Structure formats: C-alpha cells, structure tokens
Ligand SMILES: [Zn+2]
C-alpha cells in the first residue's frame with residue numbers, strides 16, 4: 204500500500220503577518236515534529252512564510268489548530284491561505300533557507316514586552332541572566348525602537364555596538380535553543396548594555412545594584428527619570444499625595460492624568476476594576492496603558508487623575524521595569540513620560556540631563572541607543588468595545604492593509620494635535636508611532652524625521668508620490684506638506700478633517716470602493732469647508748467625497764481659541780443665542796461662573812459682545828460639552844485636550860437618563876441651544892444632568908444618521924473623531940442605530956481621534972489612486 208492509499212495528504216500553508224523575527228519557524232518545527240509530520244518551512248520575504256506539511260489528515264488538522272492556538276505570543280497572523288494537494292513523500296521536517304524575493308517589503312516588527320521565560324531567568328540566581336535588565340529572546344524585547352534600517356538584523360539595530368560574547372554566540376548558533384537561535388537582539392551581563400545611576404546634577408553614584416537603589420529612592424519619596432525602551436519615564440510613588448503634588452509642580456502639569464505601572468494583575472486589581480478582557484489586554488505583548496475605573500478604597504493618590512473616575516495603568520514590559528517595581532513597597536508607581544511640557548519625550552542622556560534635571564532627583568540611564576522615540580500606547584473601553592487613544596509602542600509601525608493596491612505611493616501628514624503621519628505603498632499603510640502636537644516645532648521635526656525614515660526603508664520616492672494634508676490652513680503639518688510638495692515637485696491634496704475621520708473607519712471596515720456610508724464625526728475642532736469650524740457632523744461619505752447632511756447647530760465661539768481654554772466663554776456663546784445680555788449675566792452670577800474667567804466681569808461682557816457678532820462659528824461637540832461642563836460646575840479651565848469632556852463623562856458615568864431635557868432636531872441640526880436651555884429648567888442631580896446631556900447628544904446625532912442611512916445599502920453607521928471614545932455618547936448613537944436597524948462601527952486599529960486622520964487621508968485617495976481590481 205502506498206502512503207496515498209492509507210490517506211496521507213499534504214498542505215501548503217502561506218502565513219503572513221508578523222511571522223519573522225519572533226521565533227515562528229522553530230515553533231512550526233516543534234509542532235510538526237510533535238505530530239510526526241514531514242515537510243518544511245521557509246521565510247518568503249515580505250512578512251510571509253510558507254509551510255508544507257504531509258501526513259494523516261487528522262494530524263494535519265491538529266497541526267493547523269496548533270499553528271493558530273499555540274503560536275509565539277508576539278507573532279501576528281494577518282492572513283492564512285491553505286492549499287490541499289497530494290503528498291510528495293517528503294522525509295522529515297526541515298527549516299529551509301529564506302527565499303529572497305526582490306520588490307517585497309518586510310514588516311518592521313514593533314517593540315515586544317518581555318516574555319515569561321526571560322523574566323524567570325532574571326529572577327533565577329543560577330541563571331547567567333540573573334538580574335540582567337535587558338534580558339530578551341526571540342519572543343520578546345525591543346525591535347522598532349532600536350532599528351536603524353530593515354531587515355531586523357542585529358547589524359541594523361542599536362545592538363550592533365554590543366558584540367555577542369562567547370556564550371551568547373553559542374546560544375545564537377544552536378538550533379536546539381528555541382528562544383535564542385538566531386535571535387537578533389539578545390545579550391547578557393557580559394556583553395550587553397549596562398545601567399548607571401546619577402543625581403540630578405549628573406554626578407554618577409556608585410552603588411552595587413542601581414535597580415535596588417532606585418526602588419529605595421522611590422520608596423523614600425524621590426522622583427527618578429528612568430530610561431526605557433522608547434524614551435525616558437518619570438517614576439515616583441502613586442500613593443503619596445505630597446510626592447504626586449511635588450511632581451505636578453515640578454512638571455508644571457496641574458491636572459493632566461499620570462499613567463501608572465503595576466507589577467502584575469494582582470496589584471492592578473487592588474486598585475482598579477479589572478475584568479477578563481482587561482486582563483488579556485494588560486498582559487498582551489503590546490502592553491498598552493489601559494484606562495480602568497478606580498476602585499473604592501484604593502490607596503492611590505487622588506492627585507493622579509483629578510476629576511476623573513479612571514486611571515491609566517500598564518504592566519512592566521522590560522526586566523528593568525519589573526525588577527524596580529518588584530522591590531518597591533507599593534508595587535505600583537507613577538510612570539509618566541519624561542518630557543518637558545508639550546515637548547517630545549527625551550530619548551538621550553543629554554536630553555534627560557538638560558530637560559528633566561529640574562523635575563527629578565535621580566536618573567537611571569543605560570547605554571543602548573534609542574533610535575526611534577516610541578511613546579506608550581493608550582487604550583480604553585468605549586461602551587464595551589476597545590478603542591485606541593494612542594497607537595504607538597507595541598503596535599507601530601505594523602502596517603495596515605488597504606482594500607486596493609495604490610498605483611502611486613501616498614504620504615500623509617495627519618492633522619495637528621496628537622498627530623501621526625503615514626506612508627502608504629502597494630496595499631499597505633505604515634502609520635508612524637505617536638508624534639505629539641505638531642504645533643510644537645520639535646514634534647513637527649520628529650514627524651518629518653519619521654516620514655523620511657519610512658520612505659527610506661520602504662523605498663518610496665516622494666517626487667513620485669501624492670502628498671496629503673489637512674485642509675486647515677494654519678496647521679504646521681500642512682505647511683510641512685506644502686514644503687515637501689515644493690521640494691519634491693509632488694502633488695499636494697488637501698482633505699477635510701472630518702471626512703478623513705470617516706474615511707479612516709470606512710477603510711478599517713472594508714467598505715467597498717464606490718459605495719456610500721453615513722458617518723458621524725465628532726471631536727473638538729476641525730476646519731470646515733465653509734470657513735466655520737466643525738466637530739459634530741453627520742456626513743454622507745464615499746472615500747473621496749462627502750456631503751454634510753446634518754450635525755450640531757453652529758454656535759458662536761467667543762474669542763476663538765480662548766473659548767477652547769475657558770469653557771465659560773463657550774457657555775456664554777450658547778446662552779447668548781436664547782437670552783438677553785442681562786439674563787446671561789444673571790445666570791453667570793447665580794452659578795458663580797464670572798470669577799471662573801481670568802478677567803472676570805470684563806471678560807464676560809467682552810465674550811458676550813463677541814458672541815453677538817456671531818463669529819467664529821463652531822458646530823463641535825467638544826465645545827458643547829465644554830459649555831455644559833462649565834454650566835454644571837464640573838470644569839472651568841481646560842489644561843489639557845479634552846479635559847472638560849472627560850470630566851463630564853466621569854461625572855456622568857454614575858448618572859441616569861432624566862425626563863424633561865431635550866436635544867431636538869431642527870431641520871437636520873441638533874439644537875444645542877435648546878439642550879442647554881432645557882438643562883437649566885430641570886432640577887436634577889449633576890450626575891444625571893451630565894449623563895442625559897451626553898446620551899441625548901449621541902441619540903440625536905444617531906437619529907439624523909439613521910434617517911439618511913435608510914436609503915443606502917449598508918446596515919451600519921460609522922463613527923469616528925476624538926469624542927467617539929465617550930461611552931455615553933456612543934450608547935446614545937447605538938440606541939438610535941439599533942432602533943433604526945443599524946449597527947455602529949468605530950475605529951479599532953487606529954485611534955478614533957486625530958491619530959487616525961493619516962489613515963483616513965490615505966483612504967480618501969483610494970478611488971483615484973487605487974488600481975483597478
Ligand atoms: Zn523573552
């Protein structure tokens with residue numbers, strides 16, 4: 204009997220995603236051997252491997268199951284194609300040499316959190332990696348942050364300054380060493396980077412174990428800058444009010460929340476509410492900061508996130524962080540980015556010394572170069588679904604796939620605040636890591652530096668590309684794009700901000716090119732196409748077209764930018780639409796809001812005058828939430844982006860829906876003046892008033908969207924924009940959608956906020972630049 208007659212079969216499996224440089228081949232080798240399958244695996248270039256397995260069908264299906272279930276945690280399978288054929292009678296299972304295919308791109312792996320095995324070694328006194336802060340293996344460790352070039356080979360990383368010692372070399376060359384065979388970033392205490400401690404004046408402090416010393420300093424109330432993977436953090440106690448206040452003063456950061464790092468899930472659970480989904484996010488190899496609800500009775504300082512009911516927390520992602528936390532009494536610390544106000548996070552020893560010396564008492568430096576700054580990623584739950592606030596470490600610069608190949612590359616410059624850029628070629632979009640606010644020159648330079656890096660490694664020629672920027676004439680990112688257009692003689696296209704938001708969620712949800720959707724774009728502010736500011740829009744969108752079919756009623760924004768900083772101004776603007784000057788002043792007096800303006804009564808009167816002139820006009824939901832936050836005495840100064848809206852949501856999280864308040868739709872606009880007016884007519888608990896405001900705004904926008912979506916083919920409504928992380932707004936929209944027979948889709952792979960704009964800018968070019976398929 205031949206093998207065929209007893210039913211042997213063969214599978215050729217193509218797997219793409221993050222399958223190179225993460226121990227995928229040895230892993231496949233092991234499961235094939237375990238199941239006694241013959242065949243091979245080889246790297247195909249272009250982030251793809253090919254596997255061939257032959258054997259009994261039962262073993263083959265067990266193989267596919269194991270392939271998906273047991274893969275190394277940093278591996279990401281994007282696509283898997285399986286072809287069944289007759290067996291060739293291959294003997295044994297082999298790892299074949301890589302195939303080099305010209306013209307194929309390989310994905311730059313993101314930075315991966317330390318794995319369990321590496322941590323175990325660090326705490327094992329008999330292991331040669333005992334207490335080694337940089338221990339890593341093929342499954343874990345920094346990648347993108349230390350890469351100078353592609354592919355991910357040691358020679359192309361900051362580790363090329365640290366030649367492998369004999370023992371490390373032996374492990375590197377040993378095919379039986381699952382975790383270190385051909386692992387590019389490995390090192391040990393003998394050959395790898397080292398750490399040292401300094402005081403605030405840059406004087407080196409000689410101690411036997413700098414890590415233990417750092418824990419001790421922190422426990423005694425000290426503030427320490429710690430160099431990590433993608434930059435410096437500032438660490439200190441999270442349970443001591445005086446220490447947190449000291450950090451706020453030194454950092455000139457009065458209220459913006461600080462992120463925490465906790466040793467493990469148990470510690471997180473002592474302070475914050477954790478469920479299964481949160482657990483898996485916190486322990487994922489991406490290790491983002493996750494916003495979680497504070498627990499009653501937690502000892503965390505109330506100055507960590509004043510006025511908010513959530514706190515952002517992450518787990519350690521390097522042995523260095525793990526060992527420091529492990530020796531502290533609390534095992535949970537503030538771990539905020541080491542930067543000066545509005546400036547990018549420091550990545551070099553010099554930057555830390557010159558900029559953080561006034562903030563911290565000590566430095567813990569190391570001598571591995573940070574090639575690319577990578578901030579921590581931030582995620583949260585929005586009405587039960589995971590949304591991204593910041594896509595950076597652990598995620599960037601993994602590419603996203605487009606539904607069509609581009610005929611020419613596209614370079615996108617994003618928006619302005621919390622900006623991210625993108626380079627797109629073929630069917631791939633590479634979003635940069637989090638850049639920051641590009642109205643700050645250093646951040647703009649960082650954006651340019653990263654765009655240049657990606658066009659270099661992906662061989663994109665800017666003079667043969669289309670550049671895309673925001674329509675806002677004053678955005679620095681747009682001016683950078685204009686400069687590039689001139690330098691490279693490239694075409695520049697401008698995309699309206701909220702259209703880009705909806706296009707980003709269209710492409711994430713694979714909306715077919717040519718079809719139309721109804722989208723709700725809601726955020727703080729974007730430049731409209733009619734000279735007013737937008738931010739609460741219902742749009743009928745194709746990838747390359749949009750029509751504003753409804754939204755929030757435009758309101759006067761007295762003093763422009765000033766109204767963004769001082770929510771009382773915005774409230775004055777809205778009140779002026781249905782009250783006389785006298786009545787407005789009386790309301791402000793009754794609510795003690797006049798002295799909440801820096802110049803008091805004079806400023807209130809000037810604001811009123813500006814409001815009566817009616818310019819500029821804004822239809823942003825963020826500004827309405829600001830006004831309501833002021834009206835309900837929840838927030839009066841915006842010291843960071845979204846502050847009043849976030850505080851309003853926190854207060855509202857314990858509220859319920861009240862009768863008697865309305866956000867009526869007039870024409871196709873939600874009458875936010877009537878909303879504010881009816882809020883003042885109802886005598887309710889602040890929490891309920893806040894909840895009702897958010898819910899009704901979502902509800903009415905949802906109703907307008909449903910009205911228009913009914914005539915279209917699709918069965919969903921898309922929502923994007925910075926305000927789309929707000930659970931109660933989304934609940935309002937979802938309820939309206941559900942009643943109309945629609946589902947709601949948000950961004951999930953990119954931030955709903957402006958960190959997703961660059962993806963939308965690229966997506967908007969698909970109809971004109973996509974190849975026919
Ligand atoms: Zn490891």
Ligand SMILES: [Zn+2]
Nearest residue numbers: 368371391394
């Ligand atoms: Zn070594």
